[in-house]
Amino acid sequence: MASLAPEPTAVSSTADAPILRLGGVTKRFGGATALDNVDFDLRPGEIHGLIGENGAGKSTLMKILSGVHAPDEGEIALRGEAVRFASPAEAKARGVGMIYQELSCMPQLSIAENVFLGRQPTSGGVVSWKAMRAAAAEQLGSLGLKVDPRAPLGSLSLGSQQMVEIARVVFSGAGIVVLDEPTSALSGPESERLFAAMARLKAQGASLVFISHFLEDVLAVADRITVLKNSRKVATLANAGLTKAKLIELMIGRDADALAESYAATGIDLPPPAAGKTVLSLRGLEAPGSFSDISFDLHAGEILGLFGNLGAGMTEIARALFGQVVPAAGEIALDGKPIRPRTTRESKRLGIAYLSENRRKTIFPRHEVYKNISLAHLDTLLGPVLRPGPEVAIAREQVGRTGVRPANPLLNAGNLSGGNQQKVVLAKWLTKRPKVLILNEPTRGMDVGAKREVLDLVKALKAEGVAILLLSTEPETVLAESDRILVLSRGRITREFAGETVSKDRLMEFA
Amino acid sequence: MAQQVPVGAPVGGQTAQPRSTGSALDWASRNARLLAPLLTFVFLFIFFSLVTDVFLTPQNLQNIVTQIAPIAVAAVGITFVLLCAEIDLSIASIATFTGVLGAFFFVGDAVALGTWGIPVALLIALALGLLNGFLVAYVGIPSFMMTLAMLTIARGLSVYVSEGKPIFDVPPVLKALGSVSSQVLGIPVIGLFALAVLLLGEFVLGYTKFGRYVYMTGANREAAEMSGVDTRRVIMVSLAISAVTAGMTGLLFIGRLSSANPAAGEDVLIFTIAAVVLGGTSLFGGEGGIRNTILGLLIFGILNNGLNLLPNIPITFKQALQGIVLLAALLLNVFALRIERVRARTE
Numbered sequence: 089m090a091s092l093a094p095e096p097t098a099v100s101s102t103a104d105a106p107i108l109r110l111g112g113v114t115k116r117f118g119g120a121t122a123l124d125n126v127d128f129d130l131r132p133g134e135i136h137g138l139i140g141e142n143g144a145g146k147s148t149l150m151k152i153l154s155g156v157h158a159p160d161e162g163e164i165a166l167r168g169e170a171v172r173f174a175s176p177a178e179a180k181a182r183g184v185g186m187i188y189q190e191l192s193c194m195p196q197l198s199i200a201e202n203v204f205l206g207r208q209p210t211s212g213g214v215v216s217w218k219a220m221r222a223a224a225a226e227q228l229g230s231l232g233l234k235v236d237p238r239a240p241l242g243s244l245s246l247g248s249q250q251m252v253e254i255a256r257v258v259f260s261g262a263g264i265v266v267l268d269e270p271t272s273a274l275s276g277p278e279s280e281r282l283f284a285a286m287a288r289l290k291a292q293g294a295s296l297v298f299i300s301h302f303l304e305d306v307l308a309v310a311d312r313i314t315v316l317k318n319s320r321k322v323a324t325l326a327n328a329g330l331t332k333a334k335l336i337e338l339m340i341g342r343d344a345d346a347l348a349e350s351y352a353a354t355g356i357d358l359p360p361p362a363a364g365k366t367v368l369s370l371r372g373l374e375a376p377g378s379f380s381d382i383s384f385d386l387h388a389g390e391i392l393g394l395f396g397n398l399g400a401g402m403t404e405i406a407r408a409l410f411g412q413v414v415p416a417a418g419e420i421a422l423d424g425k426p427i428r429p430r431t432t433r434e435s436k437r438l439g440i441a442y443l444s445e446n447r448r449k450t451i452f453p454r455h456e457v458y459k460n461i462s463l464a465h466l467d468t469l470l471g472p473v474l475r476p477g478p479e480v481a482i483a484r485e486q487v488g489r490t491g492v493r494p495a496n497p498l499l500n501a502g503n504l505s506g507g508n509q510q511k512v513v514l515a516k517w518l519t520k521r522p523k524v525l526i527l528n529e530p531t532r533g534m535d536v537g538a539k540r541e542v543l544d545l546v547k548a549l550k551a552e553g554v555a556i557l558l559l560s561t562e563p564e565t566v567l568a569e570s571d572r573i574l575v576l577s578r579g580r581i582t583r584e585f586a587g588e589t590v591s592k593d594r595l596m597e598f599a
Numbered sequence: 600m601a602q603q604v605p606v607g608a609p610v611g612g613q614t615a616q617p618r619s620t621g622s623a624l625d626w627a628s629r630n631a632r633l634l635a636p637l638l639t640f641v642f643l644f645i646f647f648s649l650v651t652d653v654f655l656t657p658q659n660l661q662n663i664v665t666q667i668a669p670i671a672v673a674a675v676g677i678t679f680v681l682l683c684a685e686i687d688l689s690i691a692s693i694a695t696f697t698g699v700l701g702a703f704f705f706v707g708d709a710v711a712l713g714t715w716g717i718p719v720a721l722l723i724a725l726a727l728g729l730l731n732g733f734l735v736a737y738v739g740i741p742s743f744m745m746t747l748a749m750l751t752i753a754r755g756l757s758v759y760v761s762e763g764k765p766i767f768d769v770p771p772v773l774k775a776l777g778s779v780s781s782q783v784l785g786i787p788v789i790g791l792f793a794l795a796v797l798l799l800g801e802f803v804l805g806y807t808k809f810g811r812y813v814y815m816t817g818a819n820r821e822a823a824e825m826s827g828v829d830t831r832r833v834i835m836v837s838l839a840i841s842a843v844t845a846g847m848t849g850l851l852f853i854g855r856l857s858s859a860n861p862a863a864g865e866d867v868l869i870f871t872i873a874a875v876v877l878g879g880t881s882l883f884g885g886e887g888g889i890r891n892t893i894l895g896l897l898i899f900g901i902l903n904n905g906l907n908l909l910p911n912i913p914i915t916f917k918q919a920l921q922g923i924v925l926l927a928a929l930l931l932n933v934f935a936l937r938i939e940r941v942r943a944r945t946e
């Protein structure tokens with residue numbers, strides 16, 4: 089069925105002549121400049137890393153390339169020919185494919201249909217479902233995803249959905265493939281398989297742009313790296329000899345060494361277990377098909393890290409605590425009293441806050457930032473009559489605290505960059521101090537500096553006595569501030585780390 | 600915070616605030632959802648004022664108000680339901696049923712409640728609305744199907760209760776409320792009543808937590824759920840509100856007509872939804888509101904009335920023409936919203 093995955097458009101040109109060049113691109117949204125006179129070029133058969141802080145303009149630059157936005161100034165040259173794409177469809181027709189930061193799949197459609205969205209294989213004008221399913225299964229298989237292509241996409245975990253989206257673009261035969269933070273929803277092994285697929289595409293002559301906040305990954309896969317800062321290009325550098333600290337210096341320009349420090353290799357020493365008051369305790373919690381025999385205690389002023397790969401059941405445990413899944417067996421106790429929340433509202437009132445990993449399920453893109461933030465606390469923070477004044481004032485404070493840029497609570501949330509949307513969602517749950525704070529991938533899509541700030545915020549909450557459950561598929565996030573760490577695999581707790589030295593490798597061993 | 604530290608480079612996208620100057624166009628596209636129906640309204644108002652002599656007379660304006668007032672009340676409830684991204688097809692039948700019940704209890708052949716029949720009839724409408732809401736929100740029947748079933752049930756109950764015959768006696772308060780001659784300062788009382796319901800709706804939607812929950816549930820139900828909003832309850836209550844306002848509409852109708860006819864009132868459904876959508880409230884939830892509904896009602900009322908007054912138009916063609924003008928107004932809305940969407944195109 090390989091015939092359904094056309095070879096990337098062959099590129100025959102002299103070695104270093106760019107296949108694509110963006111010259112002097114400027115883009116403004118209203119009065120704000122998102123890109124200021126940016127040059128960018130892509131060579132045949134290269135992987136080009138694109139990095140920069142949240143809101144630096146990475147997504148906007150690539151959306152100009154893929155026909156989502158029109159530039160206000162500047163030009164695009166494809167194989168030396170000036171082009172202007174009026175829509176993503178036009179760009180696609182010219183061999184430019186893009187995987188967007190925000191998932192753009194159709195959850196109701198089947199997995200196979202999503203892989204072949206807009207290019208179903210037909211025989212005599214009729215969609216050949218059988219061929220499509222077989223090809224989808226094969227393509228996803230090569231990315232390591234073994235699923236029934238007839239199942240609806242929405243039934244997959246977020247990471248698997250991301251893999252499907254990747255397959256759609258990667259196997260479309262596009263000669264230029266842009267990946268905007270493709271790994272932020274993936275766990276380690278999946279990312280590795282994606283990198284392998286990217287390398288295969290490159291070997292076939294395709295050119296790829298890889299946007300990521302995981303600078304190690306960028307250093308590992310990219311041939312050249314372009315750094316954007318404050319809407320401008322800082323530099324395009326060959327990868328050879330670059331270090332993470334150097335990249336951070338170019339991106340942010342301060343604390344480079346501190347931020348580049350990685351717990352992953354060296355390992356950290358967990359503090360000796362200090363028994364605070366037990367706030368939340370789970371005993372033998374079970375939900376068939378998701379997790380079983382989950383028991384642990386969470387104390388006041390403690391950060392308990394939960395680490396596992398996708399499908400380990402972490403999200404389902406969080407959902408059970410937040411009243412979205414009623415467990416089949418087992419007990420949950422809050423402050424010693426058994427609870428059995430059946431709605432999110434009930435959990436919230438009990439003092440449990442949950443930040444979901446799926447931004448599509450947390451953000452209201454067409455509503456103002458302040459409404460996004462206040463929603464969780466309307467019943468407690470404000471009087472019976474809503475007035476924009478106090479509401480905006482509260483939001484402004486939270487926006488400042490979490491470093492949302494631009495710091496304007498009146499903007500629509502959808503107009504913020506991906507990382508800044510994530511900060512808005514976080515701000516919502518920080519507005520009122522909860523008893524138990526469950527954070528599922530809280531730093532997803534954030535740049536190194538912002539990640540550090542968020543972890544500092546979490547640390548401050550811990551100091552105030554909040555019991556924090558931190559879920560992540562990224563070892564760094566769990567290692568950074570956790571007091572204890574539980575590793576999950578296939579719905580069970582496989583190892584508890586407490587009062588000992590732990591490293592990325594140790595965590596992975598049990599995942 | 601990291602990004603607040605100045606880093607030398609001049610301000611760019613990250614720190615630039617949206618400019619407030621030179622953005623009349625920006626402002627317009629931001630408010631397209633209100634401006635499009637407003638322009639339509641102004642245009643139609645001026646048009647009919649110029650081409651007919653009768654349109655702008657106080658008498659005729661009073662007529663318009665009396666005509667749209669009952670619809671306006673049901674429109675408030677429908678606005679809640681559409682903002683939640685649901686639909687209620689049962690409003691016309693519930694209106695008729697409530698009207699029939701009001702008269703039935705008043706006449707008292709079987710159950711004599713006198714004027715107390717009015718609140719009892721409204722309570723029955725509320726019960727039907729809660730049933731709609733419960734089965735939609737908690738059991739998971741799509742609102743389109745559920746309210747379609749309720750449409751049939753309520754219609755059947757009207758016929759059953761009245762034995763299929765109109766009831767020609769209705770509570771005097773309703774007659775007084777519905778008559779064109781009851782006026783305060785030249786404004787028909789029924790219009791003031793409708794205005795009061797509209798303002799109450801505006802208050803609830805715009806200034807209470809429940810109203811905010813309605814908007815956010817419609818905008819992104821999962822995200823509302825993830826913020827600890829009990830979206831099922833929000834949807835159930837919205838459908839209940841819709842049934843109660845529909846019931847009030849039914850009672851206003853029997854007052855205006857001085858009789859309750861189980862076979863009447865079918866067009867309330869189309870009129871109400873048309874008026875609300877004309878006003879710019881999205882059928883997909885989360886956007887619009889009572890201000891839009893008021894504009895939609897005015898457009899609808901003027902159109903209905905003005906086309907009757909136009910000379911040289913065969914009366915038989917009127918309905919088709921009405922549909923055509925409605926279509927034009929809807930196109931204008933869609934067009935205006937497309938401009939807004941392009942501006943707000945997001946990640």
Ligand SMILES: Nc1ncnc2c1ncn2[C@@H]1O[C@H](COP(=O)(O)OP(=O)(O)OP(=O)(O)O)[C@@H](O)[C@H]1O
Binds near residue numbers: 142189504
């Ligand atoms: N549709 C839009 N309307 C208004 N402003 C926008 C829009 N899209 C992006 N912006 C603004 O443009 C700037 C650049 O955003 P962009 O999404 O390109 O950042 P990014 O580098 O991809 O950041 P991240 O790492 O957080 O994804 C931001 O200040 C953002 O708020």
Ligand SMILES: [Mg+2]
Binds near residue numbers: 146147268505507
């Ligand atoms: Mg981005």
